[in-house]
Structure formats: C-alpha cells, structure tokens
Amino acid sequence: MELDAMPQLSARALAASSNGVLIADARQPSCPIIYANPAFCRITGYGQDELLGRDCLFLQDTDGEQAAAALPALRRAMAGGEDARMVLRSQRKDGTPFWNDLFLSPVPDQHGELAHYIGIVTDITELKEREQRLAFHSTHDRVTGLPNRHLFTDRLQQALLQAQRHGGQLALLCIGIDNYAFINESLGHAGGDQLLAGAAERLRASVRSDDTVALLGGNEFVVILGDVASPSDAISVCETIFAALAPAFTLQGQQVHASASIGIVLSPQDGRDGATLLRYADMALTRARELGGAHYQFFASEMNHRTLERIGMEAALRLAVFREELQLRYQPLADLRSGAVASLEALVRWQHPVLGLIPAQRFVPVAEEAGLIGAIGAWVLRRACHDLRAWRDAGLAPVRVAVNVSPKQCRDRQFAAQVAAALDAFGLPPSALALEITEAALPQETAAGADQLQLLEPLKTLGVALVLDDFGTGYSSLSNLKRYAFDAVKIDCAFIRDIVTDSGDAALSKTIISMAHLLGMQVVAEGVESEAQCDFLRRHSCDLIQGYFFAAPLTPDEVQTLLREDRRLSPHLLRVQKQQRTLLLVDDEQNIVSSLKRLLRRDEYQIHTANSGQEGLDVLARHAVDVIVSDQRMPGMLGADFLRKAKELYPDTLRIMLSGYTELQSVTDAVNEGAIYKFLTKPWEDEQLRGHIAEAFRLKEIADENERLNLELRTVNHELASANRRLEDVLRQKQQQISRDEISLNVARELLQHLPLPVIGMDDLGMIAFINAAADHLFRGGGALLGNEACVVLPELFPAGDGFEAMASGSRRAPGTHEADIDGVRFAVDVYPMGASSTSRGSLITLSRKEEAA
Structure with a gap:
C-alpha cells in the first residue's frame, strides 16, 4: 500500500519544495526540460508550458568571466554523466539577473543507462548581493561612496607606475573642508555626513571620469589627477572645485556655505612614492589653511623642513617642563x-x-x-x-x-x-x-x-x-x-x-x-x-x-x-585732567608759518607746524591737537581735503582755513560737510586773527569740559554697573546657597521624621519648631505642640533648678542630660545646643527609654 502511494508522495514533495527542481532528458542532445516544479517556475518567472522542451541550460548568462569558467565545466560534467555543483548567474524571464546554487545529478534507468538529469536550484541572489555590498564597503566609504584609504593606495600606486612607464607626471590634491568642524558641531553628525556626501558628489563632477576622488577619513578628500601636463592643469582643477563648492548646501533643512583648502603635490618633482606624496600634500594643505582657508598651495621643500623642525621642537618641549x-x-x-x-x-x-x-x-x-x-x-x-x-x-x-x-x-x-x-x-x-x-x-x-x-x-x-x-x-x-x-x-x-x-x-x-x-x-x-x-x-x-x-x-x-x-x-595721559592748549599751523610757505608763530606765541599755545596736508596728518597722529589753522592751496593735498580728512580722523578738533585764494566749490563743500569751522582770508589783521583763534579754543574747552563731565558720568555709571554686577553675583551665590541649605534641611527633616527615637527641635526663643513622628506619637495627648513654648507645653522635660529651663528659653550652654517620667515610662532626655559648627540656632531634644539606654 505504501509502495503504491510513493509516486504520488514524490510528486507532492517535488511540488511543495521551496527549491527549484527540474528534470532534463539526458538521451536527447539538447537535454530538454521534461519537468519543472512550481518553485522553479517562481524563481525563473516562466510557466511550465514555457519551460518544457527547452535546453536545460538556456537560463544561464553566457557573458562575463563567471560564465566562461562555469558553463564549460557544467557541460563536461553532463557529458561524463557526473554530479556537478556550482554557482551560476542566470536570467529570469523579465531579463533581470539572479544567482543560483545549482546541484545537477545524473539519473540512470532500470538498466543502469543515463536517462535523465535532475537539477536542484537554490536562489542565492540576496546572499550574493550582501557579499557584494560587504566587498564594496571594504574598499569604499559608507557615507560618500568614494574609495577609502585602502583602495586609494592601490590606485595611487597604479597611477605612479603608469606615469613612470610613459614618462608623464601626475598631481595629488589633498582637500580639506574649512568649516566642517563647526558645521559638525552645530548641526550634529548627521549634518556633517550630509556635507561630506554633497561635497563628494561635487568633487566627482569637477574631475575627469578616469581621475580618482577618495575620502581618507575625517573631512579630507584626495584627488589623483593623471597625465598632468603642467602645474596650471592642477590649478585649473582647483578653481573648478572652488566654483563647484561655492553654492550653498542644504543640511538638516538649512542653507549652509562651505569652502575648501587644497594642498598640491606633483610627481615625480615632489616624490615618487605614495606615502611621501600624501605626506607632502597634507603639509601643503596645512599651509593653505594657515593662509585663511579657501586657498590652494603647492608643496615646497621648506614645508618639510618646517615640519621636521616642529617635530624636533615637540621632542625638546617634552623635556623643557622637567x-x-x-x-x-x-x-x-x-x-x-x-x-x-x-x-x-x-x-x-x-x-x-x-x-x-x-x-x-x-x-x-x-x-x-x-x-x-x-x-x-x-x-x-x-x-x-x-x-x-x-x-x-x-x-x-x-x-x-x-x-x-x-x-x-x-x-x-x-x-x-x-x-x-x-x-x-x-x-x-x-x-x-x-x-x-x-x-x-x-x-x-x-x-x-x-x-x-x-x-x-x-x-x-x-x-x-x-x-x-x-x-x-x-x-x-x-x-x-x-x-x-x-x-x-x-x-x-x-x-x-x-x-x-x-x-x-x-x-x-x-x-x-x-x-x-x-x-x-x-x-x-x-x-x-x-x-x-x-x-x-x-x-x-x-x-x-x-x-x-x-x-x-x-x-x-x-x-x-x-x-x-x-x-x-x-x-597728561590720564583720563581726567586739564590739557594745555595745542595749535597746529599748516602752510606750504615757511614765512607764513613763522609769522603766525610769532603772532601767537604771546597767547602761550603749544604750537606744532607742518608744510603740507600729509605732514599735518602725521603731526595729528603723534600729538593731541585742539585747533588747526590751514592754508587752502598746498602741493599734494588741498587744505579743504586735509581738513576733511582731519575731521574724519580727529572730529574733536576745531578747524580754521586761512587762505589768500578762494576755490569756491571746494571750500563750500568743506564748510557744508562741517570740515571748516571758520574761513579767514590773507592777509590777516593780527588782533582779529588772534580773537578768532582764542574763540575757537574757548569753544574747544567748553566741549572738553562737557566731555570731561560726560566722562565722569560714564565712569560713575560704569562703577554702578560693576557694583550691580557684583551684587547680582552675590545674590546668585546666596540663592544657590539657600537652595543647597533647603535641600540639606529637607533631607535632615526627612531623616529625623523617620527616626524611631522621639526628637523635638526648638528655635533660639525656646519655641517648638519641629517634632518628628515618634515624638508626636509620644505626646499625642498633650494637644498642639508646634509654635508653643517648650517649657510650657512640655514642663516634664525641663526640671526646675537644673538649668534646662534656661535652655528652653534659648540660652546657649553645653549639652545636658537628665531623666523624666512620661506616662509612667522613664526616659533619658538629651539636649543638644546647635550652632557650634554651623549657623543653625536653637536646640535639639532627644528622648530614649531608660531601659533602652541601659
């Protein structure tokens, strides 16, 4: 009975198998498929009627290295009637590829002759894709998809060999994102990763398809430029990179700008091996960053000397402290x-x-x-x-x-x-x-x-x-x-x-x-x-x-x-003091300057002189001046221009023009701009000129006095602001101390509240300020205790003549002990004055049963 059911059981087992199963006729040259189970149809996408009669190997991908090796081996095994197992890349009906683990076994007939082949197919596409991803990530950065240090090293070595073989040169660019650390700190690692990914995409677009862009770690990219004719080729790529990075990046929903610094080395000029070139490129990058960022810098031998000097300085510095x-x-x-x-x-x-x-x-x-x-x-x-x-x-x-x-x-x-x-x-x-x-x-x-x-x-x-x-x-x-x-x-x-x-x-x-x-x-x-x-x-x-x-x-x-x-x-350099009157005379004619000095000497001014506008500015830079008297026509700089510049740099000065020529537009403009206080003409009348200058000094002294009063007021305001700031600091510290004291007090109250020992706290006037649960239970028949005088509501605790009544009224004295009967029970009463080692006031009273104390 069981033998009779075996064919049906086998058919059902084949149909239910999750592995694809096909049977091919080995007696025909093309080994056509004569059976395919549902799993095989599901894996390949073909229906049974589409599979029957077709070559059993029709699904196999005939392109690529894998097909060139696997298919001949499979055909040899079939020709020899042998078992075969191998991994093949096949195609589904819709053209999509899939990987399958194929086990092919010959099936003889009742005479021992090869009659069929049975193939068992396991879809391992997901496994192969996972292996490919792992292989990719072993050589590429996960965030940017760029080659990592390991793959970059291989490609750099290949590029160097090719350049040496053909007598050419290559350039290596080391690129650092200038504000990466700030962005990473402000927007978090997610924002930093977005910046790296965006920068990588723009860098790839900035170079040729056969050039290599890699990420060595952190925020430093490297680019291998093969077949570089001259340094200008590398410079052109750097400028393209700067332009590519200029538009804003969208990071965490925010528009952020980033710039880059680039270090450049050339081979064979700067070195012939990868490690040296990379080290030199990093030195050049450091120098580019020192220039303020957004610069490119070629390597120079002085950089290596400076680095070696730095290494030596570090070694010596480690010993300097000791x-x-x-x-x-x-x-x-x-x-x-x-x-x-x-x-x-x-x-x-x-x-x-x-x-x-x-x-x-x-x-x-x-x-x-x-x-x-x-x-x-x-x-x-x-x-x-x-x-x-x-x-x-x-x-x-x-x-x-x-x-x-x-x-x-x-x-x-x-x-x-x-x-x-x-x-x-x-x-x-x-x-x-x-x-x-x-x-x-x-x-x-x-x-x-x-x-x-x-x-x-x-x-x-x-x-x-x-x-x-x-x-x-x-x-x-x-x-x-x-x-x-x-x-x-x-x-x-x-x-x-x-x-x-x-x-x-x-x-x-x-x-x-x-x-x-x-x-x-x-x-x-x-x-x-x-x-x-x-x-x-x-x-x-x-x-x-x-x-x-x-x-x-x-x-x-x-x-x-x-x-x-x-x-x-x-x-004279102190903030509040009376300055000597100081006058500056500016005229290109020395005899005019001498005449004015003689005229004004009697007024006891401190007088400085200059023969041009630029000399006048130099004098103003060295000395404090109250009043300026200047000619209009002078070589190099007109008097109006000089006074305009003096007003801009030294607005507290009073400026007078004394001239025999009137260039109306220039003088009018200077007057309207406030650069000229008075315009006087040559020749002058001595007393009138002295009066104008004296009036200018009086106005300056009024302004100085106002400034002095303002300065004193600002000083007082500054001192008040400083005092307020100090008070705020003191207040904040006091509030912090109060907060800490409150926490400590609450902890102490909580602790005392849960003690089985009766505890009573008195303030410095002998009023009951605290009573824990044990004490409240002991004196529950005595009415309200909190807020009352301890010696009145609890007289049994303060026997007359022993000084404890003084303790109850707030007197400070050494700790004391006596005994008291409370509801027929003998208690030892201990009183502890507080404040010996803190700012606390008052006393604590504890009670313990006499037998417990014994």
Whole structure:
C-alpha cells in the first residue's frame, strides 16, 4: 500500500519544495526540460508550458568571466554523466539577473543507462548581493561612496607606475573642508555626513571620469589627477572645485556655505612614492589653511623642513617642563585714571639651550597639538602664585596677576580645584589672580556648550577675576559678553594698531568700550605702542592699557623694581585732567608759518607746524591737537581735503582755513560737510586773527569740559554697573546657597521624621519648631505642640533648678542630660545646643527609654 502511494508522495514533495527542481532528458542532445516544479517556475518567472522542451541550460548568462569558467565545466560534467555543483548567474524571464546554487545529478534507468538529469536550484541572489555590498564597503566609504584609504593606495600606486612607464607626471590634491568642524558641531553628525556626501558628489563632477576622488577619513578628500601636463592643469582643477563648492548646501533643512583648502603635490618633482606624496600634500594643505582657508598651495621643500623642525621642537618641549627651561615674563597694565600699575599679565617663555628665548606663539601651538598644554598651564599657574607670594613677602603693594588659560584647561572639570589649591599653597587670596580666556576657548551654543558653560561657574564662585582675551576676533563676541560673567575684556591689538589713523578701528574700539562699560566690565587695550594711541584711549574712557608704550614684559626682579619705584603714566595721559592748549599751523610757505608763530606765541599755545596736508596728518597722529589753522592751496593735498580728512580722523578738533585764494566749490563743500569751522582770508589783521583763534579754543574747552563731565558720568555709571554686577553675583551665590541649605534641611527633616527615637527641635526663643513622628506619637495627648513654648507645653522635660529651663528659653550652654517620667515610662532626655559648627540656632531634644539606654 505504501509502495503504491510513493509516486504520488514524490510528486507532492517535488511540488511543495521551496527549491527549484527540474528534470532534463539526458538521451536527447539538447537535454530538454521534461519537468519543472512550481518553485522553479517562481524563481525563473516562466510557466511550465514555457519551460518544457527547452535546453536545460538556456537560463544561464553566457557573458562575463563567471560564465566562461562555469558553463564549460557544467557541460563536461553532463557529458561524463557526473554530479556537478556550482554557482551560476542566470536570467529570469523579465531579463533581470539572479544567482543560483545549482546541484545537477545524473539519473540512470532500470538498466543502469543515463536517462535523465535532475537539477536542484537554490536562489542565492540576496546572499550574493550582501557579499557584494560587504566587498564594496571594504574598499569604499559608507557615507560618500568614494574609495577609502585602502583602495586609494592601490590606485595611487597604479597611477605612479603608469606615469613612470610613459614618462608623464601626475598631481595629488589633498582637500580639506574649512568649516566642517563647526558645521559638525552645530548641526550634529548627521549634518556633517550630509556635507561630506554633497561635497563628494561635487568633487566627482569637477574631475575627469578616469581621475580618482577618495575620502581618507575625517573631512579630507584626495584627488589623483593623471597625465598632468603642467602645474596650471592642477590649478585649473582647483578653481573648478572652488566654483563647484561655492553654492550653498542644504543640511538638516538649512542653507549652509562651505569652502575648501587644497594642498598640491606633483610627481615625480615632489616624490615618487605614495606615502611621501600624501605626506607632502597634507603639509601643503596645512599651509593653505594657515593662509585663511579657501586657498590652494603647492608643496615646497621648506614645508618639510618646517615640519621636521616642529617635530624636533615637540621632542625638546617634552623635556623643557622637567628641565625647568620655562620662564615667566610679566607685562604691566597701567590704569588710565591713576597712571599706576593696576595688574600684570604672566607670559610664558622657553629658554631653549640652543635657540635662546622662544616666545609663546612659537611653541604653544606645538604644545597644544602634542597634548602638553595642560602641564605647561599648571606650571604657569603655580609659578605665577610663587612670584606673587615673593613680591608680597618683599613688602611690595599687592598686585593682581593674570594667567592665560588654554581651551583644554577650560574644559577640565578639575581646573577650579587646581586654581584653589595653588592659591592655598602660597597663601594668596583669590583676588590676587585673574584668568584670561580667549573666545576660541569658550564653548559654543550647543547642548555640549551649555554643559561646558557650568565649568566657569566654580571659578567665579572661587573669587578669581575672569578676563575675555582678544575680544573681537571670535565669531560670537556679542553673545559671549552676555553669556559669561567676565570682569574685564581686552581689545585685541589688531584694533589698536591703527586706531588713530583708521576710522573703522576707532569706531569699533569706542563701541567695545561703551558696551563693556554698560555691562559693568573694565576694558583693557592690548598692544599700545604710542602716545597717540594712549591719548585716544584716554579720551574715550578706556580703563587700562597694556603694551610697549608703558612697559615691555619684565622678569620677576624687574617687576620688583617697577613696583618699588611706583612708575606711572605721565599726568597728561590720564583720563581726567586739564590739557594745555595745542595749535597746529599748516602752510606750504615757511614765512607764513613763522609769522603766525610769532603772532601767537604771546597767547602761550603749544604750537606744532607742518608744510603740507600729509605732514599735518602725521603731526595729528603723534600729538593731541585742539585747533588747526590751514592754508587752502598746498602741493599734494588741498587744505579743504586735509581738513576733511582731519575731521574724519580727529572730529574733536576745531578747524580754521586761512587762505589768500578762494576755490569756491571746494571750500563750500568743506564748510557744508562741517570740515571748516571758520574761513579767514590773507592777509590777516593780527588782533582779529588772534580773537578768532582764542574763540575757537574757548569753544574747544567748553566741549572738553562737557566731555570731561560726560566722562565722569560714564565712569560713575560704569562703577554702578560693576557694583550691580557684583551684587547680582552675590545674590546668585546666596540663592544657590539657600537652595543647597533647603535641600540639606529637607533631607535632615526627612531623616529625623523617620527616626524611631522621639526628637523635638526648638528655635533660639525656646519655641517648638519641629517634632518628628515618634515624638508626636509620644505626646499625642498633650494637644498642639508646634509654635508653643517648650517649657510650657512640655514642663516634664525641663526640671526646675537644673538649668534646662534656661535652655528652653534659648540660652546657649553645653549639652545636658537628665531623666523624666512620661506616662509612667522613664526616659533619658538629651539636649543638644546647635550652632557650634554651623549657623543653625536653637536646640535639639532627644528622648530614649531608660531601659533602652541601659
């Protein structure tokens, strides 16, 4: 019975199989298909009637290396009547390819002769595609789809061999996205990946199809340009890349612009092996970035020399800290109100045994890259505290020292503790120290930045001053003034250098001073090197100056001498003082200048002279001038043009034209623009001219007096703003302390509430302020207790004559113990006065059963 059912069972099994099954007639030359199960039809897309009678190998792909190897092997196996198993690439009815694992087996007839072939087909397309994806990702970047370092290295080697074989040259471009780090931080990794993918697409479109674009990691792309005829070919590609990257990218729904810097090397000129070329291209990229970004830079041998020098400097710097080769110099800051030294900035120097004294800007970047800046910063902090202690021990007046803080120190959660430990080690108050922080070290307005912002709070709580260094050079200057509780800002020397000749720098400096004062901060001007710069800052209410005009960086011994001598600024450079009347005479005729000097000498003016408009501007740059008297016709620059320029640069001056010629349009324009206060003609009448000039000085003195009053008012407002800022800091700290105390109190209340021991708390007047659950249960029959006098509602706890009634009324005395009967139970009563080690007032009473105490 079972044998009779076997054919039907076999047929059903073949039909139900998930593997494709076909049977071919081996007795015919084409081995036609005589059976195909449903799974085979589903895999191939053919119906049974379309398959029957066709060559069993008709599905196989005959193109490609795989077909060339697999099909002949399959036919040989079939011709020999042997089993065969192999992976084949086939085609479905609709033309789409698929991979199948084919097992072909011969089937003999009852006489042992080969009669049929049975083939079992397994669709492994998904497996093969997964293998192909894995193979692709092993050689390509997942984000951009570009070749990765491994594949790039192979292609570079092939390109070099081809260039050497044909005597040609190739170019290697190393491309870095300039603002990738900022975009990645602002928009997150998703935004950074979008930028890389978009940049990769544009780079591929910027080069030839046979050139290679790869991503080596991070945000650095490399391009291999084969068959480069001259450097101009590489330059042309760079310009194409710049143009391709210029349009905005859409990242996380925002329009963002990006630029690139490019380093270029040529082979064989710069090197013949891939590793050298890549290293040199990276050096050229670094130089391009140093130029400010959006530049291309060819490699030069000097770059390699500079890199080797940097490596040597790093090695020597690692030993410098331990060999005590570092030194501190101190540059004084002068107060523009008193003229005295207000504070010092500690500047680290490296006394190299061969190269001599090396300034910080040469080795600090190396230290940051090498991870040494933390050790150097810690040494600077302790050395500055050591010198401060030495000056105080020498009897010098206390002076504050500012120490520069690196970005790494700013992000260190232990930094505030390190500062406190250094101050404590040398017995210094926090007010003796200021910390200068650059804008680059400040966290940005991100979630991570908000967390880092809290790292500055302990420093402020400690009591050290915080100074924002190099103000104006960062990209978020205004927000930094608002977000951080700085005590002072330092105007970067880049704005001070041309402050008396550049109206833009002058306007920026005045704006910074006003903003800082409104926020209650002091203002320090860095890089002050001339009296004219100092005078400008004095007149516009700057608080402190720092620079070679007052003093160069000094050794600790030189600082002692400076402080002992009490060196100060000249009185005429102080913010509030009466200036001598100063007059500038400008005329190209020397005899006119001499005549005017003789005429005006009796009026006791300080007189400066010039013989041209440019000479006059030079005098104004060096000296503060109240009134200007200028001729009109002068070589090189008309008097109207000179006075117009003087008004632009020195608007506080009063300007008079004294001329024998009247070029009506030029003079009219100057008058209308406010460049000329009065127009007088030659020849002049002596007393009339003296009167006009004296009147000009009177007007100038009125303006100066108004400015002085305004300055005093601004000074008072600044001091009020500073006081308000300090009060806000104190209030914030008090609120934080109250919050902490409340938390501690709640924890203590919770703890006492759950104690099985009865506890009663009294305030300093003997009123019951607290009673825990155990005590409330013990005295539940005594009525309301809270808010009542303890000795009245609980007299059994305060026996007369033992002094405990005094304790109940708030008197402070040592802890005491006595016994009391409460509802027939004997209790030991312990009273603990509070406030011995805290600001708490009142007393705590605890009760314990006598038998428990025993």
